[in-house]
Structures are given as structure tokens and as C-alpha cells.
Amino acid sequence: MTVKIFDTPDVQDFLKTVAGFDQEGGNERAKQIMHRLLSDLFKLIDDFDVTCAAGIQRHHALLCATADSPDAGRTGVAGAPPGDTALTAV
Template sequence: MTVKIFDTPEVQDFLNTVAGFDQEGGSERAKQIMHRLLSDLFRLMDDYDVSAEEFWSAVSVLNALGNGTQFGLLAPGLGFDHYLDMRMDAADRER
């Protein structure tokens, strides 16, 4: 079963709510980043037809990392810190 609902008004309204666009105050940039992050994840779930079992398995991994105060190991394990270094190096080269 391949269900694609990302572009529906219901999902788009939900994303705006979850990102906090319907709330006063807070950081507009943080809201935009959260909206983009959630949008990308929701689209991924549509594109790869992520099952409930796959989703909850990923949640279990994140819970295990968080309970063991090991969540910080996920960032370098997935290359986030290296990517940030690459971005800073590219910015330095542009100066």
C-alpha cells in the first residue's frame, strides 16, 4: 500500500500547528526550522512508505539512546558534526 498524503491541506495545516505557527511569541526561526524538519520527515514517510513497525522501531532506538544519555553519540554517528565542520570550512573559504 502506497499512501501519499503529504500535500493534502489537512497535513499542511497540521504541520503549521505542530511547528507553532499558530502560537504567539517564540522564535520565528525555530518555528521555520521545526516546520522544515517535520515536513522532510513526513515526506520521507510517504516516499518510503514507512510502516508503523519501522517507525516505532526507530523511536525505540532514540529512547534507548536518551535513557542511557547516549543521544549525543547519534550526531557524530550520523555525520552531523562532520557536516557542520564541512559547512564552516566552506564558509571560511568564501571569506
């Protein structure tokens, strides 16, 4: 059985947050473009059953992170190698 991640509530919440829909101000068109771009990426992952590509583990870690996790508020991603700044918070 193939797991489709796009339609999960966690991914939908993640996409809305990353696009900035939960933030006041900003350019609405830019928010819509970012949401569409990332949504299409997740649909591509589902459609082509992408399971082994660089960065997929990190995306999973981001989706699993919660505000009450022990790593909340830290920069980077739990499980990333020390010094890995690819996903360091700005």
C-alpha cells in the same frame, strides 16, 4: 496505489500547528526549523513508503483527532495503552 500523506490538508495543518505558526510570539527561526524538520520527516515517510514503524499509529491518531472528538482536551492519545506518556500533552 500508494497514499501520499504529506500533501493532505490535515498534515499541512498539523505541521503548521506543531511548528507554532498559529501562535503569537516565539522565535520565528525556531518555528521555521521545526516546520522544515517535520515536513522532511513526512516526505521521508511518503518517499520510502514507511508503513510499519513504531509510532506511526500514534501519528495517525494525532492527525485524525479533532477538536470535537470525545477525547478532545485529554492528555495522551486515544488508543494508546494506559499509562503511556510518550505523547502526553505538556
